[in-house]
Structure formats: C-alpha cells, structure tokens
Amino acid sequence: MSKNFGDSARFYDLIYKDKDYAAETRFVCDRMNRFATDPKTLLEVGCGTGNYAYRFRDAGLKVHGIDASSEMISIAVDKKSSLGGENITFEVSNAEEFSTSNSWDSAVSLFFMLGYQVSDEDLHKTFNSIRTAIRPGGLFAFDFWNGPSVLEKGCSPKKIEIEMQNHFLVRESIPEKCSGQNCFRIQQFFQVEEKDGGKKQYFEEVHKVRYFFRDELQEVIQSNGFELLEMEAFMGGDLEATDWAGIAFARAR
Numbered sequence: 001m002s003k004n005f006g007d008s009a010r011f012y013d014l015i016y017k018d019k020d021y022a023a024e025t026r027f028v029c030d031r032m033n034r035f036a037t038d039p040k041t042l043l044e045v046g047c048g049t050g051n052y053a054y055r056f057r058d059a060g061l062k063v064h065g066i067d068a069s070s071e072m073i074s075i076a077v078d079k080k081s082s083l084g085g086e087n088i089t090f091e092v093s094n095a096e097e098f099s100t101s102n103s104w105d106s107a108v109s110l111f112f113m114l115g116y117q118v119s120d121e122d123l124h125k126t127f128n129s130i131r132t133a134i135r136p137g138g139l140f141a142f143d144f145w146n147g148p149s150v151l152e153k154g155c156s157p158k159k160i161e162i163e164m165q166n167h168f169l170v171r172e173s174i175p176e177k178c179s180g181q182n183c184f185r186i187q188q189f190f191q192v193e194e195k196d197g198g199k200k201q202y203f204e205e206v207h208k209v210r211y212f213f214r215d216e217l218q219e220v221i222q223s224n225g226f227e228l229l230e231m232e233a234f235m236g237g238d239l240e241a242t243d244w245a246g247i248a249f250a251r252a253r
C-alpha cells in the first residue's frame with residue numbers, strides 16, 4: 001500500500017481540476033479582510049500542490065506552504081517555473097510538529113486537511129503548532145467535514161475515470177465508518193492504464209478522515225489560545241445540519 005498523497009500526488013491536480021480554487025480563495029480572503037487586521041503574510045498548513053497557496057500569493061500575501069507529503073510539495077515547488085517564485089516558499093513538514101521562525105499574520109488549512117488529525121492528541125498538537133506560528137491577533141481559517149451532515153448522509157463509494165493524453169486513470173473509493181471514532185476509513189484503489197491496452201499500474205491508499213462537531217471544535221480552538229470568531233457553511237451561510245462542509249475562523253489571543 002502506498003503512503004497517502006504519495007503515488008497519487010501526480011494525479012492530484014487532474015482529479016481536482018474542476019474544484020473552484022479561485023472562488024474559494026476569494027471567499028477566504030474576503031473573510032480574512034473582514035476579521036483580520038491587514039494580513040500581509042500567510043502560512044498554509046497542508047498546502048498540497050499549492051493550488052490555494054499561489055492564489056493567496058497572487059492576492060497579495062507572502063505565503064509559506066507546508067505539507068507532510070514530499071511528492072505534493074515537489075509539485076508545488078515545480079509550479080514556480082510557470083507561476084513565478086516570488087513571495088512563496090514551500091517545505092515538507094508535519095502539521096503536528098512544525099516550527100517556523102516567522103510570526104505569521106494568518107494561517108489556513110483547507111480542503112479538509114484537519115480531517116487527517118484523527119486523534120485528539122494530533123489535533124491539539126496541530127492547533128498548538130499553528131498558534132505558536134502566528135502572531136497575537138492573527139487569523140486561522142480551516143474547513144472541516146460537518147459531523148451532523150456526515151452522520152445523516154454517510155459516505156458513499158465513488159468511482160472516477162479520467163482520460164489523459166496517453167493513459168486512463170480510474171480511482172475507486174470505498175469508505176467504511178471507523179468503529180469508536182468520528183471518522184471514515186476510505187480505501188482508494190488506483191488503476192493507471194496505458195492507452196491501446198498497454199501496461200497497467202495499480203496502487204492503493206487509505207485515508208482516514210475525521211468529521212467534527214461544533215462543541216469539540218470550540219473546545220480545541222479555545223484550549224489552544226484562539227478565540228472563535230465565526231463558524232459557517234463553506235462558501236458562506238449558516239452552518240446547517242445538511243451542510244457537508246463548514247469553515248471556522250479563529251483569532252489568536
């Protein structure tokens with residue numbers, strides 16, 4: 001079995017090519033301007049291949065992205081040649097234990113990065129690392145799977161098929177509720193097939209993704225030196241039990 005976002009990293013941008021990173025970045029920037037006092041710098045924890053990071057940089061922020069996957073970071077770094085390398089840096093690092101020398105004005109963790117913090121211990125370590133990295137008054141924004149909605153709707157198996165220039169990619173995801181934990185264990189089976197019936201390559205990843213409830217988020221926010229400013233549906237509106245994704249904005253005390 002491959003490690004998460006290892007072998008699959010090279011297909012990540014293709015799989016999420018229709019995700020509206022531009023609109024989502026604008027939404028977060030709008031909230032940052034509303035809540036934060038003129039942020040100039042941003043730390044992105046779990047930045048992946050840099051799809052938000054470059055957009056935040058283009059919106060005027062100096063950005064540093066960290067991610068546990070060296071494969072994802074390598075793709076993010078490579079994008080400097082086409083997108084420009086000014087005001088943006090990347091580093092392979094774990095959310096639970098990174099440290100930076102800068103006192104960042106703001107931080108984000110997006111596309112459910114915090115869901116990978118399945119244990120309370122890791123979740124608290126991550127909040128503590130982020131709190132240490134940003135200055136008092138700095139804003140931290142993160143999205144999450146919304147517990148009430150996840151329990152109501154459940155997680156369904158999914159299959160995606162993508163045609164590339166010389167290959168077909170198939171990814172099948174089989175979720176299973178974790179027993180005794182608020183998370184799903186999602187087995188992902190990848191098949192990459194050369195066109196014209198050539199070689200086939202298979203690999204597999206297991207992603208454990210946690211869902212959250214308002215009270216536990218409030219507790220982890222407060223006990224790690226933040227105050228909760230807003231919790232809403234991702235992309236705006238009251239967070240209802242039917243909303244799969246929520247987003248929280250917290251200010252460092």
Ligand SMILES: C[S@@+](CC[C@H](N)C(=O)[O-])C[C@H]1O[C@@H](n2cnc3c(N)ncnc32)[C@H](O)[C@@H]1O
Pocket residue numbers: 004005045046047048049050051052066067068069072093094095096109110111112113116117
């Ligand atoms: C769904 S991807 C989102 C990537 C990026 N934020 C985006 O929206 O495209 C989740 C990312 O979180 C990273 N990640 C998961 N656990 C992590 C951890 N403990 N420390 C740092 N990064 C982590 C993964 O490597 C992956 O790149």
